Amino acid sequence: MSIPTPFTAPAARTSLQEAPHPPYRLPQPIFEARCRACWFIAALLVLVVASFVSLDLDWAAFASMEAARSMGRFVAEFFPPDLSPLFVNKVAWGAWETLAMSALGTAIAALLGLVLAVPASRLSDQDSAWLRSPTRWLLNALRAIPELVWAALLLISAGLGPMAGTLALALHTSGVLGRLFAEAMENVPTGPGNALRSQGVGPLRVFHYATLPQVLPQLMSYTLYRWENNIRAAAILGVVGAGGLGQLLSFHMGLFQMNKTATILAAMLLMVACVDSLSFSLRRLMNR
Amino acid sequence: MSAAVSPLSEDRTLDLPHVRLNMGAPARDPAFASRVFWLALALVMLWPLGVATEFRLWVLWEPENRKVTANFLRSFWPLVYDAEFLQMMVRETWRTVAMATAGVTLALLLAVPLSLLATRVLSISTLSGRMDRWPAVLRWCVRATLILLRSIPELIWALVFVRVVGLGPTAGVLAIALTYGGMLGKVYAEILESGESHATQTLMRNGSGRLQAFVYGLLPSHAAELTSYTVYRWECAIRSSVVLGFVGAGGLGQQLDNSMKMFNGGEVATLLLVFIALVALADRVSAWLRKALA
Numbered sequence: 001m002s003i004p005t006p007f008t009a010p011a012a013r014t015s016l017q018e019a020p021h022p023p024y025r026l027p028q029p030i031f032e033a034r035c036r037a038c039w040f041i042a043a044l045l046v047l048v049v050a051s052f053v054s055l056d057l058d059w060a061a062f063a064s065m066e067a068a069r070s071m072g073r074f075v076a077e078f079f080p081p082d083l084s085p086l087f088v089n090k091v092a093w094g095a096w097e098t099l100a101m102s103a104l105g106t107a108i109a110a111l112l113g114l115v116l117a118v119p120a121s122r123l124s125d126q127d128s129a130w131l132r133s134p135t136r137w138l139l140n141a142l143r144a145i146p147e148l149v150w151a152a153l154l155l156i157s158a159g160l161g162p163m164a165g166t167l168a169l170a171l172h173t174s175g176v177l178g179r180l181f182a183e184a185m186e187n188v189p190t191g192p193g194n195a196l197r198s199q200g201v202g203p204l205r206v207f208h209y210a211t212l213p214q215v216l217p218q219l220m221s222y223t224l225y226r227w228e229n230n231i232r233a234a235a236i237l238g239v240v241g242a243g244g245l246g247q248l249l250s251f252h253m254g255l256f257q258m259n260k261t262a263t264i265l266a267a268m269l270l271m272v273a274c275v276d277s278l279s280f281s282l283r284r285l286m287n288r
Numbered sequence: 289m290s291a292a293v294s295p296l297s298e299d300r301t302l303d304l305p306h307v308r309l310n311m312g313a314p315a316r317d318p319a320f321a322s323r324v325f326w327l328a329l330a331l332v333m334l335w336p337l338g339v340a341t342e343f344r345l346w347v348l349w350e351p352e353n354r355k356v357t358a359n360f361l362r363s364f365w366p367l368v369y370d371a372e373f374l375q376m377m378v379r380e381t382w383r384t385v386a387m388a389t390a391g392v393t394l395a396l397l398l399a400v401p402l403s404l405l406a407t408r409v410l411s412i413s414t415l416s417g418r419m420d421r422w423p424a425v426l427r428w429c430v431r432a433t434l435i436l437l438r439s440i441p442e443l444i445w446a447l448v449f450v451r452v453v454g455l456g457p458t459a460g461v462l463a464i465a466l467t468y469g470g471m472l473g474k475v476y477a478e479i480l481e482s483g484e485s486h487a488t489q490t491l492m493r494n495g496s497g498r499l500q501a502f503v504y505g506l507l508p509s510h511a512a513e514l515t516s517y518t519v520y521r522w523e524c525a526i527r528s529s530v531v532l533g534f535v536g537a538g539g540l541g542q543q544l545d546n547s548m549k550m551f552n553g554g555e556v557a558t559l560l561l562v563f564i565a566l567v568a569l570a571d572r573v574s575a576w577l578r579k580a581l582a
Contacts (some may be wrong), residue, residue, distance in 0.1 A: 036580070048393050051386035058458040071452050100340035107334060144564040148443075148531045149541075152548055153556075157348055157357035162341040208319075236443045240534060243341065253447060265444070272439045 078262035087260060091248065091267045098244035098271070101162050101237070102230040105169030110223045112170065113177030120182040123203075123211060124193060136182070142175025147233050151242040162243025169230050169237070180222045184215045228279050235268050245271075363553025373555065376543070377562055384539035384566070387457050387532070388525035391464025392518070398469030403476035406430040409485045409506065410498045431477070437470025446532045460537030464525050472521060479513050480506055516578040523574040527567055540566070 031038050120135035150168035158164040193210035201209075238246025245268055252260040337343075347353060404410065406427050413420040419427075445463035453459055488505035492498065533541020540563055547555035 047389055051389040051393075055383065055386050055390055055457045055461065057390070057461060058453055058456065067453065074448070074452055097340050100337040104334060104337040104341055104343060140568070141564060144567045145560065146527060146531050148534060149544065149560075152534065152545065156360050156548075157353055159347065159353070163343050163347070166341045166343055232441060236441050239443055239447065249444070250447070268444070269439060276439070
């Protein structure tokens with residue numbers, strides 16, 4: 001039988017027993033053109049090497065006795081931190097300003113995000129939603145520009161001070177929240193809304209009584225999460241002059257008053273640690 | 289009621305008063321009063337915040353400020369796109385990406401060993417009850433270091449390093465390396481501890497070393513998640529390396545800062561557009577990579 005049928009082939013193979021010499025197994029090739037992971041890793045290596053080569057990094061600054069000594073001197077200047085009551089009061093006011101900036105900025109952003117999320121979402125099948133993609137483009141643009149760049153832009157019209165920072169936080173966060181809100185509203189079950197619509201209730205009241213109550217808990221949790229982020233962001237916005245702890249920091253660091261800088265840094269760390277642990281325990285409480 | 293109507297149908301009409309109530313939806317919003325109340329309460333609560341942040345929107349509308357703003361916005365058009373500026377922009381965009389990549393690479397050098405030290409699953413003494421005291425102290429210290437590194441924002445690190453190593457990308461790369469080292473290390477340790485650790489523990493019970501247990505037990509089951517988180521952080525690093533330019537660490541941010549200080553609206557607008565495109569591109573690439581890895 002010259003052509004083995006599928007039924008006879010296994011029998012033929014078992015009758016052959018083992019080959020006298022097991023075939024040599026070649027080691028796996030390091031690079032194979034058909035392997036996607038190989039291409040990915042090669043591209044990654046090229047990117048990393050090109051980055052390091054093109055950046056003309058000051059390697060001496062990374063690891064040399066001179067750099068270590070100057071770093072040590074720099075850190076030593078931080079001690080002792082300035083804890084005079086007058087300055088601590090000033091730092092406490094800066095911390096309150098930072099908190100207020102983040103809270104007000106987030107509140108405005110939630111409102112603005114909600115207003116922008118309605119045209120950015122298709123709430124029912126009958127909804128033509130012709131504003132959907134232009135609004136989404138606007139939200140993407142708001143989101144793509146970081147808070148710090150917004151703050152630097154707004155300084156020109158709002159002047160130095162915490163208002164520019166608050167507006168900057170509000171603009172960036174409304175882009176983020178608007179997109180999240182729109183997605184939440186589109187994913188809501190359509191039953192309640194359709195029931196109202198079929199009774200002839202107008203779109204505003206459908207939104208109030210069907211869409212909003214269903215998504216409100218989700219919107220609240222998104223807003224709280226962004227607030228947590230914004231407290232951290234508000235602390236550094238001042239570096240370009242937009243108020244809060246960051247403004248104090250860049251002011252005193254610019255004057256080389258390292259003791260005061262150390263106090264401000266400690267206040268920043270303390271604030272971030274408090275927010276982190278509070279949100280961690282809250283989340284654990286809510287998940288329980 | 290006429291006598292012809294059966295008791296049954298009479299019952300039915302009595303049973304359905306809500307149908308009649310529903311004929312016309314209420315003309316006014318029934319929850320109107322409570323909405324107004326909560327809105328007013330929120331405004332009262334927000335008032336002190338507004339005072340603290342000197343939130344006076346009408347300042348924007350003062351004739352002086354309005355003129356400055358209008359002039360600045362008017363200078364946005366025409367965009368600047370002469371050859372020299374474009375060349376500079378391409379160079380700075382590449383530097384931004386390179387700073388992020390180099391920073392994340394150095395961050396990995398920091399994060400991988402620290403997260404291996406911090407992972408509780410790789411402890412030999414936990415195989416039989418509680419962890420020994422000194423390993424526990426070491427793990428706690430490593431974790432505290434990671435959290436400390438992470439909780440100082442990269443901008444502050446950059447401010448510090450600009451003082452120590454001078455202006456330029458070195459400060460930015462170091463700042464990204466330290467902050468992202470902390471972030472990546474902490475999350476890596478969390479990811480490694482999250483999954484099923486049975487295989488790893490079996491390996492260690494049968495006498496393999498901790499590194500072997502990691503490479504053959506823990507890594508294969510978490511590799512996709514670890515890689516996708518790293519790619520996501522690389523995307524974040526690109527965004528933050530732009531911001532780092534504002535304190536003098538080079539890249540697009542520094543050009544943006546310069547143009548803004550010179551009130552050159554055309555350059556600002558072009559740089560902002562390039563920046564938005566860069567962020568969108570990084571977003572797409574990272575989303576695509578993460579989907580391919582999943």
